[in-house]
Amino acid sequence: MSGPALGRAVRSGMAWSILESWGVQLLQFLTFLVIARYVDATMLGIVAMALLVGQWFQMIILSGISASLVSKGGAADADLDDTAFWISAAAGALLLIATFLLADWVERTAAHQGLGMVLRWLSVANFLGALNVVPQAWLTRALLMRPLATRSTISTLVGGIVGIALAVAGYGVMALVAQNLAVAVIGTIILWAACPMRPRLRFSREKARDVLFYGRHVGVTGAANFFNANADIMVIGLALGGAATGIYTVGKRALLAANLMLARALSRVALPVFSQLKGDPPRLAKAFLRIVSATSSITTPAFVGLAIVSDEFIFLLFGPRWAAAADVMRYLSLFGALQAIGIYNQSLMLAMGKPQWQTWLAGIYALVNIVTFFFAVEYGMAAVAAAFTARAYILYPLSVWPVVVLLPLGWRDYWKALRPSVVASLVMAVFLWGFRFALAGQAPIPMLLSTVIAGAAVYMVVLGLVGRTIVIDMFHFARAGGKRVSSTS
Template sequence: MSFDAVVDTDGVARASRHTVLAQLATQTSRLAVNVILARLLTPSDFGVVAAAMVVMVVVWQLTDLGTSAVIIQRDVIDDVLVSSLFYANVLLGAGLCAAMITGAGPLAALLGQPAAAPAIQVLASVGLLGALGNMHHALLRRTMQFGRLAAINIANALVTGLVGISLAVAGAGIWALVAGTVAGVAVSTVAAWAYQPWRPSATFSPRRLRAVARFSIHFFYSSALAVGFAQLDKVIISRLLGGTALGTYTVAQRTVTSPINTVSEAVSTVSFSAFARDQNNVEALRSGASRAAGVVALIVLPSMLGLAVLAEDAVAVVYGPGWEAAIPVIQVLAPLAALQAISRVTASVMLAMGRSDWLYRWALAYCLAGAAVMVASSQWGLVGVSLGLAVVVVVLTPFEMMMALGLIEMRLSTYLRPLLPHAVISAVMATAAWLAAALADHLGTGSALQLLAGVATGGAVHVALMWRARLPAMDDARRVAGRWAVRSSR
């Protein structure tokens, strides 16, 4: 069985288009479930779910041990290696599942949310279910079969949403999100086995595992630390500020990440697979990184700046009363998320070039600095923690990007210069949106009309300015959307 794919511009465009569609379905489903739950639950109840999800996300990361990245990054793989990695994943997943079930009580207490223990025990099954499908997902990514991956992710999103929303409306409370998550992962694993014909053989080679251990372990360390950094703010808030604050922060963070992940995860996922196939072609990597960053900036900069200036009306309309404390958190996290999305492209470059050890060191730096700054800033509440997180990311990210770009002989200024017009246009758009919403407020309209006025005005201004500027990223975005075919030499 062949484990390779030919990478070309049209192939990357198709892969990006499929992945964007999958992310759109996934994030829309998650946002819908979160909105419904936020209207049915209190911030304190939501904090219980958030605490359980922190444990689940960490365990999910541990089940992989960087083995999926090995499958994608290596030039040559065979059935012996893939089968050995599969069995290692399953053994680890089963062990972590058992550990979560038996240790749910202490873990929940450590997070300051004892009521989360039953949810943690149910979510333990995600570790084993995910491990059973890790290799199949990785093989689909390696062979650039993103159409099939999109179908899998959409099935996951639909099942998660249908189960979660149905149970939420039926009054299941926090169990709506828990049951939806488990059902979605189960469907994802079954679908991956159906779409990827590879089956594990009766072979296990410790020698082959040792041969890939260096890259795998460094990638695992970096991924585990990255996940740790992503969950660190929630752990600190849960321990120091309580469950109500954690629930409020989680809703604010998901409001920001749901729209942005549609683009940034799609681009970074496809970029890693494509960059890994082109890792010996520095010129292709430079061009690919620049174009990927342009597509990300085209969408995330206006959406995040717009969300920041319209956060008050958006929270009032979407979540209703009781969630006002999420407004300033969204205003801090939204612009920060845009920066992180752009930096994910350079992280894919670092990984594709085999420097998972660099990624690990940077993840460690983020964790250490983040823990110190966010604990110190927690005395100012949720906004303090959010600002502390922002300071760490803004200070460290440029240096991480410079190191990654150095691998492909590209300066940070060269990488960022094409993004400057996007930033200027987005700033003008955000100003127009804020002025329109303020005018609607002055006229005595409600939050819904103010939000509508801001979105409509900002959207019109952004489209007009982008059409006038004719930025190159528009051509790449059109290619991804499948509406126009633009030659890569243009």
């Protein structure tokens, strides 16, 4: 793909990806917000633990298959797509059978009544996810984000309507189960209707080796990332029980929504873009730094701001009975600021054919997490969240090291890309500390609104002083992306 054509495709893909992430995450968060007011913490915790099976399957099995397809860049390979589909379908079927057979044993072992029933129902959604991995990768590889955005938005809306209706009617945990099933079913129908690829009854051993060889490192990395992302939920669920897991999930869910809205929208197109630019290292290095800088300029102040307003945020949106989730959200928001830019380091390693590097890094993170959480859980949920964040910052240089090895740039270049947003966010945080101290005693709504307005104003002023080029880049991207979306709609 030529430079101008690739640029147009990237702008279009990013614009649609941003629209999808904002729309979908807003719908999901609003649905979660309403349902959380009608179900208790124990029910929420049980579903959170059951959903870990699907996340495990996605991160360890399906992500490797998807990455092996997307990493081909713009190249199309029908035999590879067919083979990958049958591999993922077989894996999904095996998981479905295993879940049905082992659900009761898992419930007894975890000592959470009702967990087995939830696992069985959600196994259907996991199987559908296996059927969807290849068409989704096909569209992503082609940078066709519009049908993916349509699919996610409509399925999330339908799932939200189903979940809220059942929650209000008093169906409890089944409201959460039905919501996830509705999203999976509707999303599958729309995805297959939008994707022209149709699997044939063909299976190539050579292509299977390609998929499995590439995917093995991604899968091992996914296993480590799974524990990185979910070891806190697992430890709290086993050590503190379902109610504590539900409270922790509320605090973490707020972070997840913000992270997906602010970071994943941009990172979704990173792997295919990096894959297409890997033959031109100087151009790739420039693109990498610009996208990291642009992401940080949006996400860093947002996550720092969430940490500052966590008390008002939880109180106003979820109610006083979830107040304990505010401390969890505060610490995890600071982790989110780092996670938002760290995603690109992993995408770069995959694009450059170094998935094993990410495997080693993820393994180190997972080991440190498990050991840290084992000791931190004794001091409660907030201690686990604080340990999670502290580990991320201490070990983050390990994630940057492959970037400076694979690309013609240095540590100073990487820091230079982040410096304006980091400096502006720190100035904003210091200002808001004094600002909120002066307004102590204000009601939650005035305190939240005044903090957001004042923080945004201070951040933009400081960013304009220390990072003017970032502001200009953001303006040009927003204008170009808006025009592109208008022309394709």
